[in-house]
Amino acid sequence: MLKGIATSSGVAIGKVFKLQQPVVEIKEKEVNVDEEVKVFSDALAKTVSDIEKIKERASTNLKEEELAVFDAHLMMAQDPEYNDQIINMIKDGNSAEKATKAVSDQMVTMFESLEDAYFKERAADIKDVSFRLLCNILGLTIPDLTAIDEEVVIVAEEMTPSDTAQLNKKYALGFVTEIGGKTSHAAIMAVSLGIPAVVGCTGVLAACKSGDTIILDAKQGEVIINPNEEEIKEYTARREAFLEEKQALQALLNEKSISLDGHQVELVANIGNPKDMDNVIANGAEGVGLFRSEFLYMDKTDAFPTEDEQFEAYKEVLERAEGKRIVVRTLDIGGDKKLPYFTFDPEMNPFLGYRAIRLCLDRKDIFRTQVRALLRASAYGKLAIMFPMIATVNEFVEAKGVVLEEKENLLKEGQKVSDDIEIGMMVEIPASAVLADEFAKYADFFSIGTNDLIQYSMAADRMSEKVAYLYQPLNPAILRLVKMTIDGAHSQGKWCGMCGEMGGDPNAAPVLLGLGLDEFSMSASKILPTRKIIRSLNKKDMEDLANKAIKCHTEQEVLELVQKVLHN
Ligand code: PEP
Numbered sequence: 104m105l106k107g108i109a110t111s112s113g114v115a116i117g118k119v120f121k122l123q124q125p126v127v128e129i130k131e132k133e134v135n136v137d138e139e140v141k142v143f144s145d146a147l148a149k150t151v152s153d154i155e156k157i158k159e160r161a162s163t164n165l166k167e168e169e170l171a172v173f174d175a176h177l178m179m180a181q182d183p184e185y186n187d188q189i190i191n192m193i194k195d196g197n198s199a200e201k202a203t204k205a206v207s208d209q210m211v212t213m214f215e216s217l218e219d220a221y222f223k224e225r226a227a228d229i230k231d232v233s234f235r236l237l238c239n240i241l242g243l244t245i246p247d248l249t250a251i252d253e254e255v256v257i258v259a260e261e262m263t264p265s266d267t268a269q270l271n272k273k274y275a276l277g278f279v280t281e282i283g284g285k286t287s288h289a290a291i292m293a294v295s296l297g298i299p300a301v302v303g304c305t306g307v308l309a310a311c312k313s314g315d316t317i318i319l320d321a322k323q324g325e326v327i328i329n330p331n332e333e334e335i336k337e338y339t340a341r342r343e344a345f346l347e348e349k350q351a352l353q354a355l356l357n358e359k360s361i362s363l364d365g366h367q368v369e370l371v372a373n374i375g376n377p378k379d380m381d382n383v384i385a386n387g388a389e390g391v392g393l394f395r396s397e398f399l400y401m402d403k404t405d406a407f408p409t410e411d412e413q414f415e416a417y418k419e420v421l422e423r424a425e426g427k428r429i430v431v432r433t434l435d436i437g438g439d440k441k442l443p444y445f446t447f448d449p450e451m452n453p454f455l456g457y458r459a460i461r462l463c464l465d466r467k468d469i470f471r472t473q474v475r476a477l478l479r480a481s482a483y484g485k486l487a488i489m490f491p492m493i494a495t496v497n498e499f500v501e502a503k504g505v506v507l508e509e510k511e512n513l514l515k516e517g518q519k520v521s522d523d524i525e526i527g528m529m530v531e532i533p534a535s536a537v538l539a540d541e542f543a544k545y546a547d548f549f550s551i552g553t554n555d556l557i558q559y560s561m562a563a564d565r566m567s568e569k570v571a572y573l574y575q576p577l578n579p580a581i582l583r584l585v586k587m588t589i590d591g592a593h594s595q596g597k598w599c600g601m602c603g604e605m606g607g608d609p610n611a612a613p614v615l616l617g618l619g620l621d622e623f624s625m626s627a628s629k630i631l632p633t634r635k636i637i638r639s640l641n642k643k644d645m646e647d648l649a650n651k652a653i654k655c656h657t658e659q660e661v662l663e664l665v666q667k668v669l670h671n
């Protein structure tokens with residue numbers, strides 16, 4: 104058995120289809136500049152038309168939001184700066200392939216050096232486009248995945264977004280790749296297509312040949328090549344159980360998130376851009392608990408998004424929510440999130456530095472643009488605004504003051520602004536959790552950002568693998584901070600949500616229900632499984648469980664208590 108990274112859920116059993124990509128070799132050669140420029144231009148035109156064709160074929164398989172990756176590829180292929188750089192290198196006497204490779208590699212290295220998953224994905228896009236361009240320059244054929252006409256499991260070095268998009272769900276039972284991470288585009292698309300996938304499975308290519316039988320369990324990250332009968336039996340049973348479970352969850356799509364003894368909570372989604380609303384709706388979310396607005400800023404390459412651009416994005420989300428609450432978090436940039444068009448001064452500890460609300464209160468010009476866009480959009484739905492990384496009451500009061508000032512300005516300008524906008528804050532710094540009862544006199548609501556709250560409480564950088572063992576959402580110390588925050592909100596009649604990863608963690612759900620959390624915000628695909636858990640629990644019993652949990656000594660003890668409840 105080989106182990107890889109589990110990306111989704113589901114089990115696939117089938118025949119191996121090895122996806123062998125052509126090998127691009129760049130050889131030194133004599134160059135005729137005019138001819139090389141023509142070779143490049145022809146290859147570029149073919150690349151653009153190939154991508155358009157793939158997009159068209161993929162449109163039967165994929166949703167609008169996933170097709171956007173091809174628009175990004177088309178933009179990339181037609182980017183004047185990219186093309187000019189290549190042509191200039193050709194004019195300096197380099198072959199079309201050498202120039203294309205050099206310019207593309209340089210861009211890939213630049214994006215990969217940025218410590219951010221989003222930019223690493225941009226690097227993957229450039230690789231995808233430039234590989235196609237190089238193959239077209241050299242006359243190499245890229246295998247046509249749309250030609251597969253029998254049920255197979257694809258085994259590849261890497262699945263690019265265009266490979267994934269070409270998969271026909273009828274025949275592609277799943278895929279396994281040597282490289283790729285949990286947040287790679289390929290993994291995200293596999294989840295969205297509902298195809299089981301295991302990525303980062305080192306050694307899989309060498310271990311199998313086309314036609315072998317292969318099993319993959321996308322939840323456990325397990326891959327078995329040429330399984331014996333017993334294994335086939337076991338994994339077939341796992342596969343059936345998964346499909347039944349998935350079917351059963353659909354029945355909860357329009358049900359309430361309510362405990363056995365009638366305590367109702369809100370299960371809402373985390374999103375990064377308006378297109379994510381498809382998934383929010385498809386998974387029966389009761390609204391959006393965290394719109395990470397920084398993705399609108401990170402999507403831009405040359406300048407901050409304008410007030411109008413932001414207004415359109417917020418308006419689209421609010422309209423699509425049909426009256427359900429959308430909590431937009433104001434710009435949370437800095438730490439691991441950088442912008443290509445904004446220079447941060449170097450700091451020893453960027454996570455403890457100039458970021459989020461600290462930056463926004465310092466650069467009110469940037470902040471006001473966003474606040475105005477939000478306020479204008481508020482006329483189109485139920486908007487709530489929250490500020491990230493609030494450490495002091497003064498910061499909250501100052502940030503809220505900007506919102507009130509801009510509201511006044513807009514009203515004077517004759518613009519419509521809703522009268523009913525809640526203004527809240529993220530609780531992700533231990534100081535604000537400890538002082539929650541005081542903050543609750545000012546804020547309309549809290550949303551606990553456990554990703555940061557845990558890293559700051561445990562003094563363990565969330566980007567460091569070596570200290571990842573200290574990411575302990577169920578550590579009693581964290582649970583006590585969560586309890587203080589919820590109790591603080593309730594003491595002033597305010598509501599408290601949670602939008603860090605802990606909010607969608609099945610092991611945390613019983614304790615959070617018991618502690619009285621009002622709103623759980625998570626990735627949309629976790630909504631239905633969490634709803635099932637909430638509907639199986641008794642709130643009163645979970646209060647007892649939570650009381651025991653906060654008195655435990657270790658996370659392990661809490662996990663043991665929770666496991667007993669979940670497996671009852
Ligand atoms: C958090 O810190 O828990 C959170 C939701 O914000 P982010 O992960 O974007 O920092």
Ligand code: MG
Pocket residue numbers: 491531552554555
């Ligand atoms: Mg955070």
